[in-house]
Amino acid sequence: MSTTVTLKRPEAIVLDIEGTTSSTWFVHDVLYPYSRERFTEYLTDRADDEDVQRARGQIIDLAGLDPDADTAQLVAALEDWLDRDEKRTPLKILQGLIWADGFAKGDLTSHFFDDAVPAIRRWHEDGIELWVFSSGSLSSQRAWFGNSPDGDLLPLFSGHFDTENAGPKRVASSYATIREQIGRPAASLLFFSDLVEELDAAEEDGWGTVGVRREGDQHAERGVGEHPEISTFEQVRFT
Structure with missing residues (x-):
């Protein structure tokens, strides 16, 4: 795997949660x-x-x-x-x-990979809009990002999408819905996920994509197809 993935700076980043910012095993x-x-x-x-x-x-x-x-x-x-x-x-x-x-x-505190929160903060400081698209409901997403080990991360995000307000994660029309709500062209959007079917669906709508393969996580061995591949957000560079 390449140590660095260099991409055109996006106007907005949409993040999956499980397997991308956070461990699927923690959720399970x-x-x-x-x-x-x-x-x-x-x-x-x-x-x-x-x-x-x-x-x-x-x-x-x-x-x-x-x-x-x-x-x-x-x-x-x-x-x-x-x-x-x-x-x-x-x-x-x-x-x-x-x-x-x-x-x-106080029974629960969310989990994030060590590189995730610093990257989220860095992208926000750089003026990139941040959004979430997860199969988890909006209430669970807000609770997750509002109760991280690093405090409340919700102010860093412009909004959240789930299968109710956007649609299934493996269908291109869902990404079209998100694109329309964000109000930016598909080519300016970048989606991070650990599942190739989700990445394929976003790409079908014209988005930029990054496949995340976290060593030892649930879907790591499946690979991310032909999508740019990282194992940590520290490998991402924008031009």
């Missing part, structure tokens, strides 16, 4: 179990919450359940998606609510 080993233990509580004790009601309806539709399905059936569907690591929107909605509460209580 810490956040997933934390949410799993609280699915039943949220679906029962917070049944009147608008977001919980929306998630409940989506679970029933996606899992093909009866409209009067009980909480145990809903939880079984959530756990099945979680076991399969399927990025289903209602799962992400509930996880986001649960994790946001966990961060607020």
Whole structure:
């Protein structure tokens, strides 16, 4: 792998989270179990919450359940998606609510690779707009960046996208939606991700891309196809 990847300076950078700024294993080993233990509580004790009601309806539709399905059936569907690591929107909605509460209580602190926060701060100081596109819900993203080991990072970002307000991460139309909302041409946008399918989708819409391969992380051995490849943000140079 080249030690340096030199690219034209973008007007805006859009970052994936898992496997890119942060370890997928932290999410799987810490956040997933934390949410799993609280699915039943949220679906029962917070049944009147608008977001919980929306998630409940989506679970029933996606899992093909009866409209009067009980909480145990809903939880079984959530756990099945979680076991399969399927990025289903209602799962992400509930996880986001649960994790946001966990961060607020001090139960959770987000994880970032050592090179990630310095790069984010450097790019922000250089006047590059920063955005996030993750399968995690908006609430989980805000909780994640608002409760980092380096403090609140939210002021460094212009906004956040998830599968509800943008669309699936492996579909080019989602990146077109993001591009339109950012209001900049595709050629001025740069997307960082560890998944080649996501990079391919962004490239299809005309974006610049960088594939991130973190040694030992979940998808590192799959590679990033023909996209420029890094293992740390310190390898990125802009001209």
